[in-house]
Every structure is written in C-alpha cells, then in structure tokens.
Amino acid sequence: MAGLKTYRGKRRFGVTAEPKGKVARKRGHAYVIQKHAATRLHYDLRLELDGVMKSWAVTRGPSLVPSEKRLAVEVEDHPIDYNKFEGTIPKGEYGGGTVMVWDRGTWQPHDDPHKGLKKGHLAFDLEGAKLHGAWHLVRLRKRPGEKRNNWLLIKSDDEEARAPRDKDILKEADFSIKTGRSMDEIAQGKRATANEKSTMKKVLTATQRKMAALKNPGAKKTRTKAASAQLVQKHDTLSDRKASPLKGAKRAALPGFVAPCLATLADKAPDSAHWIHEIKFDGYRLQARLSRGKVKLMTRKGLDWTRKFTAIADAIAELDVDSALIDGELVVEGDDGVTSFSLLQEELKSGRQNQLVYYVFDLLHLDGRDLRPLPLSDRKEALAQLIKRAPNSSPLRFSESIAERGPILLKHACQLGLEGIISKRDDAAYHSGRGHDWIKTKCTSRQELVIAGFVPSTADAYAVGALVLGFHDKGKLVYAGRTGTGFTHLASRELYKKLKTLKRERTPFATVPAEERGVRTPIWVEPKLVAEVDFHGWTHGDRIRQASYQGLREDKTAADVVREDKPANKTIAAKSRTTARKRSAPVKKRASKDSKNATVGGIALSHPDRVYWEDAGVTKRDLAEYYKDVWTWMAPHVAGRPISLLRCPEGASGQCFFQKHAAAGIATEHLHLVPEKGDKIISVDNLGGLLSLVQAGVLEVHTRGTTVDDRENADRLVFDLDPGPGTTWKDVVAAARDVHERLDALKLKNFLKTSGGKGLHIVLPVAPTPWNKAKEFAQALAQAMAADDPDLYVATATKSKRKNRIFIDYLRNSREATAVAPYSTRARPGAAVSTPITWSELGSLKGADQYTLLNIRARLARLRQDPWAGIGRIRQKLPNA
Template structure:
C-alpha cells in the first residue's frame, strides 16, 4: 500500500521546481482523513480544482467552468495528477513559466463522504459522494466519460444530485454569489497583489420581504415542574388500559374461614402447561407472563428467605427484595412470584436480569408477587384464586409502587384479545388461571401459558469452541429429556456476548467427557466441526423459531443460564389444547388462533445448520484506536444495548457509515442500499425504486453490520411499511463556530417550549457529536406536510432571534449561531439512530436522555461505548418510554 501510494506523487513532484514555486512538496501521509478542497485557479484559463482526500493524497480534477448547484447541469472535470495533503492550505501565486502558473485561491473546503467504496467507484467510473463545506453541500456525482482517440487524461462530468442543497437555473450562481476565499476573504486580484487577509464578514441579518411564517413564536409560560404525576415504570403500568379490578363474590369464604396451618418450609410451586391457544370465558383470569426467576418468598417474624422452584436459598442474590418483604404488615407469609429486570416499556428481560446479577446491580430488580399461599397461620391454598389475590392485594396495598416489591394484577379480559395486545407490546406471553381453582403443586391444567414465540429451557450436551477465541464457546449443543433419555435438539450459536461466551467456556470445559451423552453421535454432528461433549447438567433458556420434523430447533438464540432448574426436568414443551383444558372445568372453549405480532420480520430460510449465527472475523481489529475499542467490543456493546435500541431501529430503513479499517483511518463511506460486504440473509431488505434498502429486525442483523465495519447507523423518520409517511421528525441543532454546548441546550429547550405551545410533546437525545436532536413523534403524515412544518418552525426561530439561530445550510452564516437543521425531514433523509455509535474520536454514542438531564450534561459526546453501561444500569426508567405510542397530529399552517 505504501509503495503504491508513494508513486502517486511522482508526477506531481516531477512537474514542479520547488526552489521556484511556493507550492508544497509534500508526501503521502499515513493518517487518513476525509477532507476536500476546491481551489479557484486563474492559470492559462480560469478553472476550479476539486480535490478529494483518499489514500493519503488528494485525488484531483480540474473543473473547467466550476461546480454548478443545478441538478443535471454537467460540468467537465479533467482528472489530473494526485496532489499532497499539504496542498489544501496553499493559497498564493505560482510564477509564470512554471507548471500551472497563475493565482490560486482556497474557494471552499470541508469534508466529503462517499456513498459506497470510493476505490470501486473510481475504478468503475462513477463516484457518488456528499460534500459538507462552507459553500457546497449535499450529494454529487463524478461520472467518467469514454476516452477519445489521442486523449491522454480521463475526462469526467461533475453533476449535482437532487436534494435540499440544489438550486434552479433561475437562482443566482454560487460562483458569483460567493467569489472570495473562505480562508482569507480575498479576491484573486488581492491574492496576486499580496494584500493582507481580510477579517471575515459579519453575517447580515437582513431578511427578504417575504411574509413571516405563521407559527406561534411567543414562548409559553413555563409549566410548574412535576404538575403531572408520572406513572411508575412497571409491568402493571404496561397493561393498565386492559385492567379490570378483580371482584370477590359475596358467597366466597372469608380468609378467617380458611384452614389453619403451620407455615411450611417450602411448597412445590404450581406450574403452567403450555397451550396452543389462550382460553376465553368467565372461568379464567389472566396475567402477564414474566421473563425472570420464579421465587417463593417466605416471611417468618421478620426473617425472610427467597427460595427457587427447586427450594434453593437465593436470599443473598436479592437482598433488596428480601428487605422489602420483611417490611410487610404480617407475622408470617408465603408469597409466590417472579423476580425480573425490565427494559423498554416495562418489558421484562431474562438477559437483562442475567446482566444485573453478574454486575450485582440489585437496584434494577423487581419482585412481582402473583399468589399468596399462607398468611399469619392461615393456609390459603384451598381457597379460590380470586380470594388469594384479593388478600395479596390488601397485603401489598401500602408498598411503594416504584419499589422492589410489586403486585402482578389479574386482568379480567378475554384471553385471545389480551394475548394479541401483549404480543404487540413485545411481551413474552400470558398466563391464564382458573379463577375458582385452589393452589395445586406440580404441572396441571389449572394454569395455562400461551407464548408469543417459542421459548423454553434446554440441557447443554456439548459445545464448539469459537473460531475467533479458543477460550470462548462458539455454539452450544442442545438437548432435552423424554422418557428419561436425552434427545438431541440442535445447536445455538448466537445470543451471547464475548464475555458470556468466555464464562460458558470456563464452566463447560470443567465438565467435559469423552463419551457422547446421546450414546451415538447424532447425524447432524458428524459432518460439522466436532463438538466437545460435556456432562448434561447445565440448563439454558433459548428463544427459537419453531421445530423441524426431526425435533431440531430453528434459529435458536441463547438467552441465559437457568440455575434454578434441574437438567432432568427439562422436556420438550408440547402445546396442550386449550379446548381440552377448558373441558376439564366444564365450559366451552371459544379461544381464537394466536395473532402474529412481529412485523417486518425477514423471511429467511429455516435452515438447521445456519441458526442465524454471526462469525466475527478478526475480532481484535481496532475500530477506535484512541479509545482502544475493537470489533469484538462493538459487538458486545450492541448485545448489551439491544433491548434499549430495538424499539427505535426495528422496522425502519437504515443508512450506514462503513469504516472497514476503523474510525480514524479515513476510509469511511456512506451506504443506503444493500451491497457487497453485507450479509443479506441476516437483514430485512425492502425494494424501493429498483433498489433494496436495508432494515434490521433482530440482533444478529445488527451484529452482521459490526462484522462489515459499520460504525454508524442512521434511520429514516418512517417505517418500512409506510415509507411515504413520516412518524418521527427531527430538529438537528448544530452549533456554529463561537457557540458553546450551553447554547445548544438553550436552543433545544426553545424548540421544546415552542412545540409545547401548540400542544406537541417532544423527546431529546445527544448526537454523539456536537449537537442535540429534538425528536417529535407524530401521527403518520405525508412527507411534504411534515417538512413544511419543520421548515416553518426553524424559519420562525431564525426570524425571532437572528442573532442566535440560522435555518439555512450555508456554513458562512453559522458563526455564533445554532443551525436548526430541518433537512433531516424528507423521505430518504436519515438521522443517527438512538444508541448508534459514531465514527468519531472516543467512540461516542447517540443517547436518548430525559429533558431534566440537559442541565447536567457536559457535551453531546459524553456517553461512549465504554461508559454507557454505567448509565443504563442506573436508570430506573427509559427516558424515551412510550415514544412509540405518541401519535400527534401536526397543526395546519396557512
């Protein structure tokens, strides 16, 4: 690479006498960047030299008539020799008689970003890119023409793309409008005469005589803080619209009439049977199915024990829960429930619980109590469920709503309807219970569970080491028991971070055995990388997409280790008929088939051998050299934040910034459509205008982008189902020279107050760069109306306070002002996604924050790959909880 690049400046050096000309000699640099410069060159003929930084040099074209902002207007660009990076700073006069003799001005400068691999574009003769300069912006094309006979150089055409930076043929030419140097403010004549550099011109605040935008510009009175009481972030809050209070019938026995009994040491729990349909009818009540550890809380005169379903004492693991149980107004009690950690919108997550247990972060854990078996010497198990739940509700009546102890309320709603709505909220499923049944230990038909996806426990029978790290697992061999015999169920090779993969390796490597646990090696394991067999003792929870005819799991994804279950108890869960279960209680079954809730799911082949796994090649490749962040680190980061990020990513078209060699090596390019280097099978591809745009619908798709060197993910403000309708608008607040982050914060608050004045709710996030994004969720609205609204708001802010704000993209007007960029709001425009990394110094992350946090935030790049986990572990509630449910109509402007 170095040898090839050094030769690229030989032509440049050979044409110049550096003892005569002031041009820099220069050399190929190793550190790569993305600079561009346009130099106005008054030589034999006036022209404009376009230079783009690539491979340590400036690729150069002489544009004979200069760039035009009119799309379709072609300007001849003759490719010339590569120039050194130092040439970007050259402004002066080349003596007559020397090569290129004449005056050179730095007419524009900034950064450029190719839309695809620039090397391939140069080779094929079509280079598409974006300029972000002080004068030029937006998308451009360089298209190579066929060489004519006797032509020694390649001739290209420079053409402006259609976008918000374009101009019509009737508008003023940018070359005439802005003829001076962006560095010294001088004209060509002044540079030739050696005149001193000028001070930059003060920006004019004069406005055209156009009608002032009719948007409410007076700031509304600040609302009293805390005027509206916030709802607790809990599972119960998620289903509140469905909830009906449980009524205890008059003929039900009082708790005092229940049998007296001594508080038992442990009661074998009642277990739910997997059903094919959710039961319906008055005989059933329903609860949300949790994704955590089942626990039995035993209280005896202030002493608390938390017991697993096997009777193991896990009190020390959940000390905060134990302390809350100890404060209950009872001498003795036995409570059945489940400890969880909740992610977005109150959805519990077993993987988040595993992370919290690993880090010792008990503050995120909550114990949902759903049954009361004993209370103050009274055995409640023979009583109906409704009576037990009413007693449990009274016991927990004074418990703080946001504390570690919470009530799982019964929902008096039809099972099929509730299941459909639960799945739509991303929950695991529902539990249906016979309202008049007593508490019976073991598995029966009193309790039925209906799931939104296939998920159960498996026994680990072996493992395959990772190809990238010999001390980490790459896949697990899964099994289940049937009739006392272990049966092969396939493999899972995804769902674990590198840290978890190493932990699993350490545990399983100590349990290896030479003999195959199945007796004979399964056929599927004979032609693959050989598994290392282990004693079948570890139990793991796995999410998958159904079974093959050979009882193998499809597309299995590891969720966590189940330390609360015995391996011999793990069987293949088969769905019982809800109709048969209903017959057992002498009622008719009216349940409807379960509704599908996953939208935008990629239709990939159901192949048992692929299992959706992503192999990271060269995992130790450094993506951020200054922060020491590798490809593996980036993959682990996305595993940790997936549940926070998914609601804002899944179902949306994305654009990518790919940096295969890392963020600080300069070889980054912008990509909107699927191309070489990506793994289409792990992505959701959507046809648009003859091309395929990219969407991500699962974690594996996101990790495949990490493998492809994607360091930034940008999303559209519309869903893939309705690309022509906006549902999220973005006001991008970009600080100009001479402004501070405090100015950006003030601007964000100003946008919020203005929109609150017209009854619109907004959210805010950092960009990971210098600015903030104020995000406005709206009812699906045509893009032209949405863009008109954001442009009107931005223009009104500029009109009211021209000394603080600017709403046009012209960089020369931004000194001392905040640029209110509304141009993110069009059909194909994108903005950096929440929790996406940025290809910038320090590996920063774009992070949703609460409005109350703005005053304490030090900058837009405060949060990085390395410190974001600490922030998320401290949060009691997602700052963007509920954003997906906000559907606000935009006001109409006349």
C-alpha cells in the first residue's frame, strides 16, 4: 500500500479510467513503455520491482544510439495493472492526455537492482517487442532547487544498438504494441487500420524469431556477441564435418585421474593438413569425472576442487551418461566476450557462480570405454553429441574446433582481443604431458611466474605497488623482472596481506639482481606464490617486457614454474609429419639478437632495450612499436599542431624536463619546425616525426588547442577535471557528467578522454575562435560550476582551496597552453595512456589510468568505430560567456 500512496493521491479514480491497483504479492520482471501525450509528449519507462512498477518519464523517448543519452525523470511508483492501460486521461486530471502501450516485455537486472537504484546506476537487459539488449539508467547529481531525481537512459553498445544515421525506432515503430493503433486513433477511440496491423505483425514476427533463436540448443543469452563466437562463426568447424563412429574404443575401467595433455608454445600456428584449431581460454584447466551420478572436478595436478565449483559439478551430474572423463577449462567471459583470468578470480572471491562457464574440449572416457587411443576428431564428435543433450541453461559449453589455416585464424583471434589459439592434430591420440600434438600460439606472451618479492604502493602503505618475479631453471630461482600494473586496489591489498606472512630477510635469488639495488629495494618473500602474468616477450637480458599481473594461480606450485621458450617451427613441422609420438630433445635457446640498435618505422633507435618504465618492463623499442601501431588513431589529433614534450632520457622514474622548442638532443630532420617569437616550436606531420621523439626520450606529447597555420584561434577547448585531496573517482565521474550536461544544454557536442593520470578531459571542438573569447567561455563554465556547487568544485588553481574538491581547470585554454595528446603515454607508473572513450563507457571506467601501453591495442582491436569519430569535422560556434 505504501508504495502506491503517492500514485493514488494524485488521481481521482471516479473520473480517470486508470487502474487503482495494488502492490502485487507475486513478483515478476514485467517491463513496459507507454507513450504519453500530456502537457509535453514523453515516454514512461516502467520496470517491475517489489510488486510495483518503478517509473521514469523519458522526455524524448528511448534511443538505440549509445551516444544519445535521454533524460529520464523519476516519478511515483505505478501499479502493475497500469501496464495494460491504453486510452485517454481527461483534461484537467493529473497527466491528462493520450496514453499508448508503445512496448512491453520483460527486464532483467545485471546485478542487485536495489543496490543499483541506491548507488545511482541500474544496468539491465530488455526483452520487449521493440527494444532489446542492455541498457543503463544513471542518476545525475541534484542541482540546487531540484526536488526530483533526474537520470539518464543510455543504450549499451551491443548488437541491438544503432548508429546515428540509422532509422529512429520511435518513428519506425510508432504504434501500440497492444492494439496496433496510432496516438490519434487511441484519442478518437478508433480501431487500427489493416496497414497498421500489418506493420505491427512484422515487428512481432521479428521478435518471435529472436525469442526462438534464444531457445535453440546450445544458445546462450549474452549482452554482446562473444569474441570467441565471432571467430567460430567466420570459419567451418569440426561439427560441420561428417560424424565419425567410435570404433576401436576398448572396454576399460574409469580412471581416477589422467594427467592432462599439455600444449607446446610456438611462435607460429601450424599451417598444414590434419590440424584443427580452438580458442585459447584464460582460466583454470579442470578434468571432470562422472561416475553413476557422482562428480569430481580435478585440477591439472589432480587436486579435488569439486566443492569450489558446485554449479559446474551439478551440471556434469545432469549429463545423460553413466560415466565420463572430460577435459576442459573453467572461465568467466567479460562483456566483450573475451575470457579473463582476473574476472574469474573476482567471481570466485565474490562467492557467486552464476558467471562461471566450463568449456569442454576433449572426452577421454565414456560409459566404460577408453577413448584416448581414438583420433581427436572422433573424441570431439562424441563430446559434441554429449553436450548437445545438456539443458539450455547449463554452464557447459562445447569448444568448437575450427578447420582453418592456423596463421589466418591466429590473426583473427588477435584482432578480436583473444589470448591466442590452440592447434591440435585431428588424427592424434590423447597423450598425457607436453608434446607436439597440441601447439599453442599467443597474441601476447603469458605464463606463470614465481613471486619473489614486492614493493609497497606509494599511495597505500598496505597495498602492493609492484611484484618481483622469477622462474626456476635447473633448481635455481632466476630473476625475470617486475610488474607494477594489472592490480585493482582490492587485489593489491589482498596480495599485501598474503605476502606479508611470507617475508624473509634475504633475497630468494642467488644474488640481488642489479635492477633491485636502489632506493625502492623490495621486501623479499618466500617464493611460494605463483602469479599469472601477461607480457610482450623477453628482453635480451631475460627480463619480461610490458608485464601485467592477471591473478594468483592456486592450481600450480612454484616448483613447477619454468620459462616457456618457443621452439623452432621446423621442429614442430617435422614432428607433425610422423605418426610416431616420440619425445623431442629440448630445443636450445637461440642467441639473442644484437640489441645495440634497431629500426622501427624507418627511424633508427639507439639502445632500443633501454627500459623506459621499469614497473611495466616497457623499453624504448616497445614505445616506438606502440606509436607505430596507433598512429592512424593518434594522427588526427596531433599532426599539424604545435606540441610540447616531456623528456625523460633515463625513463619514467628518472629526471624529466618539459620542452616547448627545438633544442639539442632531438634530431629535427623528421620534425616540422615553425618560427615563433625568435625561437622554433615543434610539430609532427608523420609517424617518422613521432618516432624521432621516442629516440630522444620523449614519454609525453602535449598539444595546443590550435593548428600550426592558425595559432591565433582555438579549434579545441579542454576542461581538465583535476581531483583534489579527499575526492574519489566517483566524484570525478560525476563532475564529467556535469560538464557534459551543461555543454549539451548549450547544444555543443563534446568528447571525453582519460588523462592517463588522475582525472578526465572533456574536449570541445569549435569553429576557429579568438583565444580571449575561448578562454572567457571556459572560465565562465568553470566558475558557474563552482558557484552552483562550491562544496564539490573550485575554479581557482590555489592548492589550499582544492581539498575535497575538483578543480575545473580551464587554464589550458590559452594560446600557448597545452594538454596531453590523445593516445600519448604518460611518464607515470604502468605506462598509462591518455585514451579517448565514449560517454557510454564512463560508467564502467575504473580510473583515469585504466588504459596503458600494455592493454590499449587490445581495446582498439575490439572497437567497432573510433570513439572520437567526426571530431575533426565539427565547427560549432561558442555562445557568449
């Protein structure tokens, strides 16, 4: 009753035909949108929760374009019976006007909806007749005098999203989903025309097809198409081939445990007959043993982890067989469909199991028959048939084997942001241990390393800032370098607690490595914990490059961790040509290449292996290769603009200095030098110019908001949100949304990027505007925010006034001021990158340094379009300050 008190108090039910309704006892997930022509036309979004319909008035209606946020004003709860209401509310009554049931169906929150409503971010899926996919409601900060809660309704960038030029769903399907009528016909009490009924039928038919597709065997509802699914759909799979009977499988008792077949690392994927390929998953290898309804889940070392994954064990128990021994990998998939070891760890720590998926790829034993001697193709066919009979809701997934050339498939896998592929001989038996029947090729290097020490975080004395890593070689622990990225704050604190109990006085290495003799000497620990680390190869000194922490490996012991070396592919090819499965002799390590000089993009680099970021293992060569890869994304925002440089010849942890003009130490043959005030300012016009800056130790590139040819006028303004002491990341996000709303209200299109430091940058492209007018506008906006909410914002640079406030830095908008360029690295821990993002990504962003040189390329490979597409064509005039 209490939930509908406000609703009932606003209506006279003897006059209006709206239902009086009641709070429902039976709880469901109903969803409805009603088009409402009241004083102002709007669309009412209603989501069932706790027996009522939580309601928002969406002023311009929902949009399928992720970049188009729609204001949604929170209104009173409505009864569930209201979902059926379609008709006219008499004039003079509350909400007087015509109401249409525009869409209806069901909704499903991504997480606890009560927590989402409380914290101001409700993420959910819609399955209606017209609207589908993932959506977000994000609450805005109240302004002085506001009584109601204002939210933004945002479409997620998934398969159901549309581009700005696509048809508007509000115009395309402007009819009642209940009766097929238009607003005029509802107001006049008419019936729908034959043409309108036909249009409605088409929409409903398309919806029915979509619902039927979700019910297909093996189908899984996802918020976005999984990257692995995209890869499988592009190529023929083993399941497309003719089924093979299980001939030759002999009767045998079900083993208690079989040591798993392990893949050998290679630098190239096999490109010959009799090889099939699978997606390389990033999780825990598990063997599932089923015997008369009893299930055991075992790690690669035979440890019993059944109690850890009860949901998977229950799914195995439901399989339509008496006994089986299955090989597979336990994973969690991110929103982009890519499996993630770190997400798996988060899921396990939370105590939940609803996101766990068990991908199965081999069948060793089935109903009293030993399948290991059979060809892989036969084993996989039997496994596919077994999994097809599992319920649709099962967390079991069959890992498809793709019949495609290995190098082509690997290229596609890397473009989708996957870890790599596993290649297998389709005619090979199942052999325990590491051999050459299974080959793994990776998009980046990844392996387990032993934690030998740690350095506390500079921001939190009870958290880990970097790990010292090693591997075993002939019984000795060998130094492998450091990693200082990949930690969440929670993970770094938990690591600190575990490592603190393992402290020791002396290094576990034979001697203290030269890199660890300095100011920040690590705290040494007993080498017992194993970390999963992603990195970009080894330096000539056997150090990992660009390393990123992924999580702890509880399924592997420290003593088993050795360096994974890639064998020559000719060795693999020779092995694949013989049916005899003899163990090959260990392949000798090839001598390292001369690292005194290198050439990247036509630019000579001296000392290419000089480390620029010690915590991430990033070298000069790495930085040059990064800029070569992202130049097409970066060029529109850098080329032809005056730039300033932050040079750090000894790396990010060494002494750095700012430079605005051409000077000694920088080769100028690839740079564009422009005379100004008796000196020469710098600009780059091509990749060669940027790479020559890398050679000079430039770790940051800053640009002016103008072009070289028109330096007296601004064409881009930057609002730098700089958080002061005592503020949180949520405060920065709220401030960014505040700036965004104010600029949107002025009909000024604006763009967003991370700073790579602590804050965010809102970038405003404008028609060429004199600098004095540009600065006046930026200052006026900053001062308006500070005046409206002085407890949150400050518009002066005075440090004493910035405690618990965010400085709206407008001072970058003057003739010679600069801001860090999009896609420029920062001379900060972890090799952070200033990264353009869409406004729809802001809610899921974890920090301003989330994207680094280590992970930015994987992000760009997954993007369907440039987050800043079209920014260079926008010429909007500034209003008067």
